Amino acid sequence: MSSSVPNSDRKIVTGPAGYILEDVPHFTDDFPDHPTYPNPLQDNAAYSVVKQYFVDEDDTVPQKIVVHPDSPRGTHFRRAGPRQRVYFEPDDVLACIVTCGGLCPGLNTVIREIVCGLSYMYGVKRILGIDGGYRGFYARNTIHLDLKTVNDIHRSGGTILGTSRGGHDTTKIVDSIQDRGINQVYIIGGDGSQKGAAAIFKEIKKRGLKVAVAGIPKTIDNDIPIIDRSFGFDTAVEEAQRAINAAHVEATSFENGIGLVKLMGRYSGFIAMYATLASRDVDCCLIPESPFFLEGPGGLFEFIDKRLKESGHMVIVIAEGAGQDLLAESMEESTTLKDASGNKLLQDIGLWISQRIKDHFAKKMTLTLKYIDPTYMIRAIPSNASDNVCCTLLAQSAVHGVMAGYNGFTVGLVNGRHTYIPFYRITEKQNKVVITDRMWARLLSSTNQPSFMKQDKIHSNQLVGEPGTMKW
Numbered sequence: 240m241s242s243s244v245p246n247s248d249r250k251i252v253t254g255p256a257g258y259i260l261e262d263v264p265h266f267t268d269d270f271p272d273h274p275t276y277p278n279p280l281q282d283n284a285a286y287s288v289v290k291q292y293f294v295d296e297d298d299t300v301p302q303k304i305v306v307h308p309d310s311p312r313g314t315h316f317r318r319a320g321p322r323q324r325v326y327f328e329p330d331d332v333l334a335c336i337v338t339c340g341g342l343c344p345g346l347n348t349v350i351r352e353i354v355c356g357l358s359y360m361y362g363v364k365r366i367l368g369i370d371g372g373y374r375g376f377y378a379r380n381t382i383h384l385d386l387k388t389v390n391d392i393h394r395s396g397g398t399i400l401g402t403s404r405g406g407h408d409t410t411k412i413v414d415s416i417q418d419r420g421i422n423q424v425y426i427i428g429g430d431g432s433q434k435g436a437a438a439i440f441k442e443i444k445k446r447g448l449k450v451a452v453a454g455i456p457k458t459i460d461n462d463i464p465i466i467d468r469s470f471g472f473d474t475a476v477e478e479a480q481r482a483i484n485a486a487h488v489e490a491t492s493f494e495n496g497i498g499l500v501k502l503m504g505r506y507s508g509f510i511a512m513y514a515t516l517a518s519r520d521v522d523c524c525l526i527p528e529s530p531f532f533l534e535g536p537g538g539l540f541e542f543i544d545k546r547l548k549e550s551g552h553m554v555i556v557i558a559e560g561a562g563q564d565l566l567a568e569s570m571e572e573s574t575t576l577k578d579a580s581g582n583k584l585l586q587d588i589g590l591w592i593s594q595r596i597k598d599h600f601a602k603k604m605t606l607t608l609k610y611i612d613p614t615y616m617i618r619a620i621p622s623n624a625s626d627n628v629c630c631t632l633l634a635q636s637a638v639h640g641v642m643a644g645y646n647g648f649t650v651g652l653v654n655g656r657h658t659y660i661p662f663y664r665i666t667e668k669q670n671k672v673v674i675t676d677r678m679w680a681r682l683l684s685s686t687n688q689p690s691f692m693k694q695d696k697i698h699s700n701q702l703v704g705e706p707g708t709m710k711w
């Protein structure tokens with residue numbers, strides 16, 4: 240027998256054997272008599288051959304799938320997908336889509352598939368694009384979106400709607416949603432954007448508006464928790480191979496050649512880690528989560544010297560957020576600049592560490608170092624085939640959820656199943672590489688690099704975190 244646990248902004252349902260459902264808000268929470276309509280999908284030719292195409296109301300997905308015989312069933316999330324009844328009539332819908340934050344491969348595919356899903360599956364005709372991120376709600380005209388305007392956009396990188404950082408004024412945004420009569424808001428963005436979505440949802444609830452807010456997580460860094468991975472990540476790892484291959488060619492073409500590649504990863508080093516594991520030509524991978532030092536026994540310079548003596552060349556991959564502490568120490572005044580959204584503005588660690596390596600070895604050996612920075616080339620390309628499928632299923636899941644009356648959720652893959660995740664779980668922390676995890680051990684064993692850690696630090700509690708959510 241399940242019971243709901245009263246909590247101001249959380250819908251927790253408990254069940255036998257430690258079952259917990261962290262549910263998402265629904266229109267009927269505030270509008271119990273909200274009219275419902277048969278899902279038009281039942282008359283849709285594409286679905287009519289599929290026997291069970293509506294998701295069962297009790298379908299939920301476990302957050303943890305590695306369990307013991309006596310493990311409590313633990314946290315579950317509501318499964319995504321179409322329901323028997325919908326809470327919007329097609330002609331009543333005025334939907335809008337906004338893209339926020341940094342670019343990521345697949346943004347246009349998500350936009351395209353939200354428009355196609357609303358149009359083809361639910362017969363919705365009125366869909367607006369918000370120009371240039373959150374500030375576009377109140378500072379710009381809207382962009383008309385229909386099947387024709389989005390038909391080919393998935394072939395281009397970036398976002399046809401434009402994006403921005405900063406400019407999130409909750410009152411002005413919700414005023415604009417209310418004045419325009421918008422009743423569905425699809426927000427495609429990273430950790431910052433999802434926090435912004437939560438603030439918008441809270442204001443909409445406070446005003447008692449019948450408006451659905453859905454987040455689609457976008458993070459090339461993979462710094463959003465709970466979800467298996469973000470769209471665009473696979474494309475980024477694949478594209479990074481080209482830079483790593485170039486670095487390997489340069490490094491092997493000169494005596495004591497070093498190819499150094501900087502990849503995205505402000506706080507989380509997933510791209511650097513997976514690009515290194517995919518390449519097998521990388522001798523050293525440096526990420527923000529794994530501190531390292533340059534001089535002395537066990538330091539980076541000692542390892543470079545050893546590896547060059549062994550093979551005469553070396554490839555180093557460094558995430559842009561790695562080593563920022565070392566760089567800051569070397570500067571007279573400590574500058575912690577932030578971008579318009581409050582994210583840390585990084586110094587170019589690739590340039591700095593390249594110069595430090597050249598200076599260190601200048602009097603010791605003939606060394607040729609080539610520094611490659613493909614960061615923006617990687618995030619500005621269109622998504623690959625795998626990510627296009629990921630974008631399509633994410634977008635369709637978001638549309639199904641909103642039409643079924645769910646609200647205040649971020650859609651995401653959890654253990655290979657699409658789910659609706661409450662905003663507070665998405666925004667409560669950032670997803671980071673846990674260097675005491677087996678995945679990082681696989682990385683170290685693939686490059687044979689040292690951990691650059693002093694033994695006493697490796698097992699201190701500051702390093703042991705929850706296992707990362709990468710499900711690969």
Ligand SMILES: Nc1ncnc2c1ncn2[C@@H]1O[C@H](COP(=O)(O)OP(=O)(O)O)[C@@H](O)[C@H]1O
Pocket residue numbers: 339340341372373374403404405406407428429430431432433434435436438457579580582
């Ligand atoms: N805590 C927050 N509350 C409300 N809006 C936020 C918050 N953090 C970021 N935002 C807004 O979300 C948008 C995107 O955030 P940003 O961090 O730049 O990129 P991303 O969402 O990709 O991580 C920006 O317009 C920013 O102003």
Ligand SMILES: O=P(O)(O)OC[C@H]1O[C@](O)(COP(=O)(O)O)[C@@H](O)[C@@H]1O
Pocket residue numbers: 339340341342429430431457458459460503504505559578582618
């Ligand atoms: O777009 P900017 O301001 O150059 O920011 C670069 C940052 O954007 C990212 O590509 C993605 O960051 P967001 O998730 O905040 O959009 C980071 O990897 C990188 O550090």
Ligand SMILES: [Mg+2]
Pocket residue numbers: 340429430431458
């Ligand atoms: Mg972010």
